[in-house]
Amino acid sequence: MSRRAWILFAAMSLIWGVPYLLIRDAVHEVSPAVVVFSRTAIGAVVLLPFARRGMRIVWEHRWAVLAFALLEMVGPWFLLSDAERFITSSLAGLLIAFAPVLALVVARLIGLEKRIGRLRIAGLVVAIGGVAALGGGGMEAAGPWPVVEMMLVAVGYAIAPQIAATKLREVPALPMTAACLSIAAIIASPFAVMSWPAQPQSALATGSLVLLGLLCTALAFLLFFRLIADAGPARATAIAYVNPVVALALGVALHGDPLTPLIGAGAVLVLAGTFMATRRSRHEAEPAPAGPAQATSAQASG
Numbered sequence: 001m002s003r004r005a006w007i008l009f010a011a012m013s014l015i016w017g018v019p020y021l022l023i024r025d026a027v028h029e030v031s032p033a034v035v036v037f038s039r040t041a042i043g044a045v046v047l048l049p050f051a052r053r054g055m056r057i058v059w060e061h062r063w064a065v066l067a068f069a070l071l072e073m074v075g076p077w078f079l080l081s082d083a084e085r086f087i088t089s090s091l092a093g094l095l096i097a098f099a100p101v102l103a104l105v106v107a108r109l110i111g112l113e114k115r116i117g118r119l120r121i122a123g124l125v126v127a128i129g130g131v132a133a134l135g136g137g138g139m140e141a142a143g144p145w146p147v148v149e150m151m152l153v154a155v156g157y158a159i160a161p162q163i164a165a166t167k168l169r170e171v172p173a174l175p176m177t178a179a180c181l182s183i184a185a186i187i188a189s190p191f192a193v194m195s196w197p198a199q200p201q202s203a204l205a206t207g208s209l210v211l212l213g214l215l216c217t218a219l220a221f222l223l224f225f226r227l228i229a230d231a232g233p234a235r236a237t238a239i240a241y242v243n244p245v246v247a248l249a250l251g252v253a254l255h256g257d258p259l260t261p262l263i264g265a266g267a268v269l270v271l272a273g274t275f276m277a278t279r280r281s282r283h284e285a286e287p288a289p290a291g292p293a294q295a296t297s298a299q300a301s302g
Contacts, residue, residue, distance in 0.1 A: 093247025
């Protein structure tokens with residue numbers, strides 16, 4: 001990759017490792033609905049002026065775009081925000097690393113993957129072992145439901161790219177993202193109004209919401225599109241292997257999340273297993289080239 005591509009890759013790895021920390025700070029004072037509405041409304045307002053020319057083709061694929069928005073943004077971001085009331089931002093980031101693994105399983109079930117080689121099966125097993133190590137090492141949740149929510153987030157992130165791969169290959173990424181953020185903001189708005197806090201939010205919570213919308217959503221997607229253009233979609237989506245590590249490091253450094261040898265080993269196993277499970281051996285057929293929408297959905301951000 002070029003020097004600019006490496007700079008963009010480093011910036012995106014950091015930016016998409018930050019949301020878990022910001023969400024954790026915000027949900028101490030506001031509801032998950034307020035978090036989702038604030039993030040998506042700010043992102044939509046920033047991106048829509050850049051996306052007007054492509055809205056016609058978005059409208060032509062409106063039902064697939066709606067399904068994509070529900071599975072990539074609305075459902076996952078509600079569940080993620082709710083789960084982070086009860087788990088650390090570090091654990092949230094590491095559990096999201098499961099999304100590429102689940103995407104492989106989903107692709108196999110619906111026929112997009114004809115064969116899964118031994119290396120990739122081994123990767124599935126290693127990643128599951130890594131999650132078990134995280135729990136045994138002290139990175140625990142307040143009950144099973146938050147972990148279930150995070151697994152559902154990963155399922156949404158796993159299914160959404162399959163919709164993009166089969167239904168949205170012709171839709172440009174930028175207008176589709178702006179449209180999806182607008183849909184998410186509209187859906188979240190009544191729930192946000194009903195749960196809007198009576199007292200003014202602290203500077204920490206307000207700043208977290210603003211940064212989620214401006215930095216981790218609007219600016220992040222604009223930089224991601226540039227990274228795709230410079231480095232290609234395959235290299236761009238390798239961010240999914242890096243941002244969980246950033247989430248873990250930030251959680252430990254800023255929130256005092258636990259970091260034991262077993263947690264460290266679990267993190268390595270999750271990321272190594274995900275890498276193995278998404279590698280393709282020379283005996284396996286390559287899928288069709290990724291379209292813009294596919295590349296956009298594959299980032300598995302928080």
